[in-house]
Amino acid sequence: MSDDAGTKTHFDLIVIGGGPGGYGAALYGSAAGLDVAVVEMDKVGGTCLHRGCIPAKELLETAHVFRTVGEAARFGVESSAPTLAFGTTMARKAEVVGTLFKGLSGLLKSRKVTMFSGVGTLQADRSVVVAGLDGERTQITGDAVILASGSAPRTIPGFYVDGTRVLTSDEVFELERLPARVAVIGGGAIGCEFASMLADLGSEVTVLEALPQILPTVDKDVVQTVLRSFKGRGITVQTGVQVTGHTPGSTGTTIHIDGAPDLPVDAVIVSVGRRPLSDTLGLDGTGVLVDERGFVEVDELCRTAVDGVWAIGDLIATPGLAHVGYAEAILVIKQLLGEPAIPVDYAKVAWCIYSRPEVAFVGLSEQAARDAGHDVSVAKHRWGGNSRALIIGDGEGMVKVIAEKRPDGSAGELLGVHMSGPWVTELLGQAYLSVNWEATVDDIAHFVQPHPSLSENFGEAVLALTGRSLNS
C-alpha cells in the first residue's frame, strides 16, 4: 500500500494530502532536515497540477497561440487561418502535467519523503491510519500532523454533474471535443479563464453571474476592461442573474434563468467556487473543529484546536490559491522548527487570473479602500502609450494604482495595485513586493523601469501619483 514506506511507522511530520500545501510542507520540511511522510489518495500535485492551475494555464496558452497565429497577418506574417487539432491540444496539456508530476515525484524522493498511497484519517490519539486502495490499513505516528486534503468543485441545486452536459473544471480538462455553445455559471477566476479560453478557441460563450459584477473582488475599472474585451470577442456576460435549472435535450441542454430567456447550449460549466474536503479526514471525535461550511478551523498560525495538528491550503477558509498553500506550509514548518513565524497577510496576497486580458492584483481596490475609510489618490494608466505593448500588439487593459492620500494632499503608502492587460500576471511581482513592504509612492517612484518594457506602465502610474509624469 505504501509507495516506499518500508517498515518505518514514526515520522517527525505526517502530511495528509499531496497538493501544493501538502507537498510544499513536505519539501520545505525535508529541506530543513525533518523526516516527513505524505499520505495521498490520488497523485501528488493535487488539484493545482492535475485539475486546476497547470492544465488551465496550458489550455489558455493554446488559446493564445491560436489567436496569435490568427492575427499574424497584421505583422505581415501571412498564413492560412489556423485550425484546432483538439486531440493534440489535450495531449500537450497532459504532457506538461506529466512532466511536472514526474519532476515533483522525483524531488520528493530525492528529499527522502516517505509516500503512502491511500486515504489518511486522523485518529483520536493523533495517529494517522492509511487505508490503501488494496484494503490494507497502516497506522503511522508523527510528532506533528498537517491536514492538507484540499477542495473539490461546488455545484448548485439542479445541476447534477454528468460530465457531458454539465461539467465542473474537473471535466473540462477531460473534454474530447470543443463544445460549440457553452454557458459558464459563475464569473469568478475559473469562470473567466474558461470563458476566455473557450471563446478564443471558437466556442460561443455566455457567462452567468449572480452578483452585479464578474470578478467581484477586482477593481471596477479593471473589470470594465475585461468586459470590453469579452464583448469584443463575442462573449456574452449576464450579471445579477439567478439560474433556476436546466432541461437536457438529446444533445445539449437548455438553461433556465429567472426573468430572462432560456439559453440553449451544448455544455454548462459550473464554476461557483470550491468546497473543502474535510469529510475524508475522519475528524469526528478527534477534537479538530470544522465550521458549518466544512472548513477546518485554525488560528492565524494554522493551528487547529488539537495541539500538534495543523491545517493548511484549500481545507481552511483562506484564499484558495496554490501559493497561499505554499505560504501556509512554510509558516507551519517554521513553527515546527522553533523559528519565528509571521502569519500570512491574506489581504495582501497576489491574485492572478490568466484570462485574456490577464488580470492581476494585490491589496485593496479603490472602492474597498474607500469603504475601509481611506482617503485615496488613484492613477490609471492604459497600455496605449506603452511602447512595448504597442510593439507586441496587445493594448487591452490598464494599470491602476491606489495610494493613501495624506492630509497635505500628497500620495503616501500604496494600498493596492489592480491591473489587466499583457503579462500582468508576471508584472504583479513588483506591485506585490511594494504593497507588502508598505512602500510609499515616493519609495517606488524613485526607481526607473527598463525601457521599453511593460513594467514601465506600473512605474509611470506610480510616478504620476507624485504629481509629475514622464511619458504620459
Ligand code: NAI
Ligand atoms: P470564485 O469564488 O472565485 O467565483 C465563483 C463565482 O460564482 C462568484 O463570482 C460567485 O458570485 C458566482 N456564483 C456563485 N453561485 C452562483 C450561482 N448560483 N449562479 C451564478 N453565479 C454564482 O470560484 P471559482 O472561480 O470557482 O474558483 C474557485 C477557487 O479556485 C477560488 O478560490 C479561486 O480563487 C481559485 N482559482 C484561482 C485561479 C487564479 O487565481 N487564477 C484560477 C482558478 C481558480
